Amino acid sequence: MGQNVTYKILSEHLEKGSLEKGNPVSIRIDQTLTQDATGTMAYLQFEALGLPRVQNELAVSYVDHNTVQVGFENADDHAYLKSVAERYHIVFSRPGNGICHQVHLERFGAPGKTLLGSDSHTPTGGGLSMIAIGAGGLDIAVAMAGQPFQIISPKVVGIKLTGTLRNFVSAKDVILTVLEHYGVKGNVNTVFEYFGEGVKNLSVPERATICNMGAEAGVTTSLFPSDFLTEEFLIKHGRGDLYRELSSDGEDTYDEVFEIDLARITPKTAAPHSPGNVVPVHDVEGMKVDQVLIGSCTNSSYQDMRRVADILKGHTVHPDVSLGIAPGSREVLMMLSQDGSLATFIASGARILESACGFCIGNHQSPGSNAVSLRTNNRNFEGRSGTKSAQVYLVSPETAALSAIAGSFVDPLGDHGIPYPPKGGLSEFIVDDEMFIFPPEDGSGIQVQRGPNIGEPPTGSPIKDTISGEVTLKVTDKITTDHIMPAGQRLKFRSNIPEYAKYTFEPVDPTFHDRCQANQKEGKANIIIAGASYGQGSSREHAAICPMYLGIEAIISKGFERIHHTNLCNFGILPLEFQDEGDYDSIDQGDELVIESVAEHLERYRSEGIVFTVRNVSKGTTFSAVARLTPTQIAYLKSGGLLEYMKG
Numbered sequence: 004m005g006q007n008v009t010y011k012i013l014s015e016h017l018e019k020g021s022l023e024k025g026n027p028v029s030i031r032i033d034q035t036l037t038q039d040a041t042g043t044m045a046y047l048q049f050e051a052l053g054l055p056r057v058q059n060e061l062a063v064s065y066v067d068h069n070t071v072q073v074g075f076e077n078a079d080d081h082a083y084l085k086s087v088a089e090r091y092h093i094v095f096s097r098p099g100n101g102i103c104h105q106v107h108l109e110r111f112g113a114p115g116k117t118l119l120g121s122d123s124h125t126p127t128g129g130g131l132s133m134i135a136i137g138a139g140g141l142d143i144a145v146a147m148a149g150q151p152f153q154i155i156s157p158k159v160v161g162i163k164l165t166g167t168l169r170n171f172v173s174a175k176d177v178i179l180t181v182l183e184h185y186g187v188k189g190n191v192n193t194v195f196e197y198f199g200e201g202v203k204n205l206s207v208p209e210r211a212t213i214c215n216m217g218a219e220a221g222v223t224t225s226l227f228p229s230d231f232l233t234e235e236f237l238i239k240h241g242r243g244d245l246y247r248e249l250s251s252d253g254e255d256t257y258d259e260v261f262e263i264d265l266a267r268i269t270p271k272t273a274a275p276h277s278p279g280n281v282v283p284v285h286d287v288e289g290m291k292v293d294q295v296l297i298g299s300c301t302n303s304s305y306q307d308m309r310r311v312a313d314i315l316k317g318h319t320v321h322p323d324v325s326l327g328i329a330p331g332s333r334e335v336l337m338m339l340s341q342d343g344s345l346a347t348f349i350a351s352g353a354r355i356l357e358s359a360c361g362f363c364i365g366n367h368q369s370p371g372s373n374a375v376s377l378r379t380n381n382r383n384f385e386g387r388s389g390t391k392s393a394q395v396y397l398v399s400p401e402t403a404a405l406s407a408i409a410g411s412f413v414d415p416l417g418d419h420g421i422p423y424p425p426k427g428g429l430s431e432f433i434v435d436d437e438m439f440i441f442p443p444e445d446g447s448g449i450q451v452q453r454g455p456n457i458g459e460p461p462t463g464s465p466i467k468d469t470i471s472g473e474v475t476l477k478v479t480d481k482i483t484t485d486h487i488m489p490a491g492q493r494l495k496f497r498s499n500i501p502e503y504a505k506y507t508f509e510p511v512d513p514t515f516h517d518r519c520q521a522n523q524k525e526g527k528a529n530i531i532i533a534g535a536s537y538g539q540g541s542s543r544e545h546a547a548i549c550p551m552y553l554g555i556e557a558i559i560s561k562g563f564e565r566i567h568h569t570n571l572c573n574f575g576i577l578p579l580e581f582q583d584e585g586d587y588d589s590i591d592q593g594d595e596l597v598i599e600s601v602a603e604h605l606e607r608y609r610s611e612g613i614v615f616t617v618r619n620v621s622k623g624t625t626f627s628a629v630a631r632l633t634p635t636q637i638a639y640l641k642s643g644g645l646l647e648y649m650k651g
């Protein structure tokens with residue numbers, strides 16, 4: 004029986020379980036990556052496991068998120084990360100080296116490998132035909148301890164590509180087309196695998212852009228086959244020996260096929276405030292633009308940047324627009340400086356930003372009130388830019404550059420008078436590993452540095468037999484992890500849970516923290532009621548750790564996103580789904596709920612889920628809610644979370 008690439012790689016890495024769609028399986032993890040915002044907690048957790056060094060093939064620690072460094076906290080985190088890397092045999096990518104996903108693709112990605120990263124955009128590695136999955140930091144810590152990672156054997160959607168993109172239409176428009184079709188919810192336990200004649204017309208960085216934003220659809224990962232372009236990319240990065248060809252055994256290996264003719268794709272934009280809110284650029288043509296930002300792990304390759312430079316050449320940024328450009332890595336920046344593109348950016352009036360996440364996570368470059376901001380990154384959730392009233396549109400680098408010149412939204416296929424740049428630029432990559440610190444063989448003598456902002460990971464307690472408490476918060480559909488744990492100016496508290504917990508649900512209800520603590524003092528549980536697709540977006544496990552710290556014992560929703568559901572189990576919070584979604588309407592914030600005999604229920608594992616009865620004491624009613632848990636997740640809940648389970 005033929006296989007697709009997804010199942011070929013999964014079979015090679017299978018440690019436990021049977022690879023049949025819907026079954027939980029454990030897979031061996033070859034490589035791990037962390038970034039600083041999730042990494043400090045991941046390494047604190049790894050340290051708590053008490054091992055002498057990491058056990059997996061390759062572990063890389065990047066510093067790219069918190070590089071603005073207002074206050075001492077971030078610099079202290081960087082010092083901790085550097086020392087912990089040397090101590091436990093982890094490669095350290097210094098601040099300035101670039102954005103984790105871009106750098107990992109350039110320097111470590113390899114076809115057929117598995118990669119687990121504490122960042123939801125880890126699937127960028129699928130551009131090199133890897134099974135690259137985003138997860139919470141604790142899952143990465145456990146993978147670094149040599150333990151397998153559990154996933155549900157996925158449904159594989161084959162995205163069949165034919166044709167070639169027209170000039171001025173790019174990979175971003177491809178993934179926006181996919182998002183337009185599949186939306187941002189309901190794609191859990193699914194993989195998007197690209198195949199077909201059109202694949203050979205997309206470069207590795209273009210494939211990476213497409214895989215990167217598959218995260219917005221909520222899939223487990225996305226990937227491309229590995230072919231002559233993969234080999235060329237690897238050879239140019241001095242890693243040709245890692246090449247292996249990987250392709251699917253045919254169209255009938257997919258559970259579903261979605262066909263895209265690249266030649267028919269038109270420029271798209273994701274309008275405020277969701278990456279799934281896709282409209283043709285043509286529909287917004289002429290809209291006045293205040294800010295344009297080009298970069299992020301989605302669109303910051305040399306190919307993207309070079310095309311932007313070619314479009315900007317000889318033009319000045321419109322007087323009403325602020326244009327910022329953040330090349331994705333030091334390699335890209337060095338190449339742009341060598342081929343003259345950097346000079347072109349400067350001459351055009353662009354503001355050159357650090358090779359880091361920066362604007363994408365609201366660390367800086369917040370737009371003005373009600374401003375229209377065009378960005379090449381992957382998320383435009385309300386307020387993520389740092390300005391709640393801003394209107395953020397996600398676009399391709401081509402649309403961004405043309406609009407920065409015009410001062411208004413430009414349809415790249417329209418009559419803008421700028422010719423499509425001929426293929427140019429450097430044909431070889433600049434490979435330079437000077438900004439990595441490779442660990443010594445024996446790091447046992449290294450002293451780990453801990454600044455005052457670095458706290459201990461909180462310990463969980465075993466799930467209670469009766470969960471009795473208040474609905475402290477009722478929220479609607481599509482609550483993102485940016486709503487639960489804001490980033491931006493709050494990001495510096497990632498290593499300090501008591502401090503960071505003060506900002507839990509800050510954008511939704513700033514009184515949440517105090518109200519939770521009041522209930523905790525009275526010995527009452529805090530319970531959250533949520534709509535569909537709860538926990539969309541980032542992998543940040545802080546969206547589970549801080550609620551755990553604030554005594555959230557259960558969350559009842561119309562549905563959870565994959566990474567967040569896993570994080571909740573990892574931190575001992577019971578995730579329940581309404582059996583009848585209509586029950587959501589009958590509950591009010593402030594109602595008292597009781598869930599009894601939790602332990603007894605958890606003994607009754609069912610693959611379709613365990614049904615609990617929830618009593619609404621305030622309304623005098625009952626309703627049913629299902630916990631969709633794997634046997635391992637049940638064990639974590641009983642132990643008080645994954646860390647407690649691992650510690651035995």
Ligand code: MIC
Pocket residue numbers: 040041068121122123124137364382490540541542543
């Ligand atoms: C994001 O894009 O939201 C982040 C910041 O990269 C997160 C990770 C984090 O919250 O630290 C992600 O995508 O997982």
Ligand code: SF4
Pocket residue numbers: 068102122124299300301359360363364380381
């Ligand atoms: Fe960084 Fe933005 Fe990519 Fe997240 S999405 S890793 S914040 S560039």
